[in-house]
Amino acid sequence: MSAPIRVPPPADPRLLPVLVTVTYLAAVVAASGFLSLALDRDVIDYPDAGPLLGVVMVAAAGVVNWLGCSRSTRRANPWPGAFVTALFALVAISLVGAVGYALIRGSLSWMLLASAHFALSPFTAAAAILAGLAVVATWALARSAGSGTS
Template identity: 50%
Template sequence: MRSSAVGVAASSHATSPRAKLTSASWPSAAPSPSGNRASRTGIATSSDSTPRARRTGLAAFATVGYLAALIALWGILSVITDRDVIDYPDAGPLLGPSMAAVVCLVTFAHVVTAAGQANPWRQLVGTAVLTAVAAILVGAIGYGITRSDFAWMPAAAVHFAIGPFVPGAAVLSSLVVAASWAVSRSPGPGSIDSGII
């Protein structure tokens, strides 16, 4: 008689509203499908961002390639047009290398910036414009310093702007930035898109 009474009491306690509320209040340990989708989406989104170290290394290689291509381009244009890159006889030996150095710096900076962008087209236009402006300014200021007369700067700026070498450097810089952006968008080693974790 006592055992049957204990069994009835236990079964009534298990089916009581308090027991149902207690069991329902415990959090479920099984992850929800939406949470899994969110976590997978978050991982994929983070893998699309290019690490800064990779962007810097890519910019360094791109700048070295740009310098080599720039020397070749200026040589070809010099042969075709039958004129020197710096055709001022009194410009000195440092003006040409100074212009090449500044356009390389502009290219390096824009490769680093464009590698982290989803749409690089505005960056490509800015690269071409800033490369041309930087080369013209360095050429004009450098020639004014060489002549010890800054009144020559406007004429030198126009001379470099209408020549083939500065526009060629600007277009080449934009092409290098575009190619570097395309490389930066490709999946790197260990990324989810490449299938290597």
């Protein structure tokens, strides 16, 4: 058997959560594309939402993911942080989508409907699951590199 492949640590250990978050954002875009093709559904179902609402929603999830990944390197167990990060990513995407769409529509009455719509979307669920997996990956990479032993 061959020895396991070891990933070299980044020059600065604080860079690991940033690199994982960039990878997370790319994975969310890819997963959304595949889900859109598989389900024959638009990622943002509202045609009047504009092109930037989805981008802002994913950016909010990216911030949540970066915070979760940054905290995971100092933990002994990644699973509670992964669960909390996934939950907060789901909430951030839903909240930003609902507020953004209500602002676009010019009516706050759309906020509750849009919030439920985005929270129940398979695209939001995929982004939340990927956020939890990113936290676990960050924790594992920090352990293998020896940078998260404090």
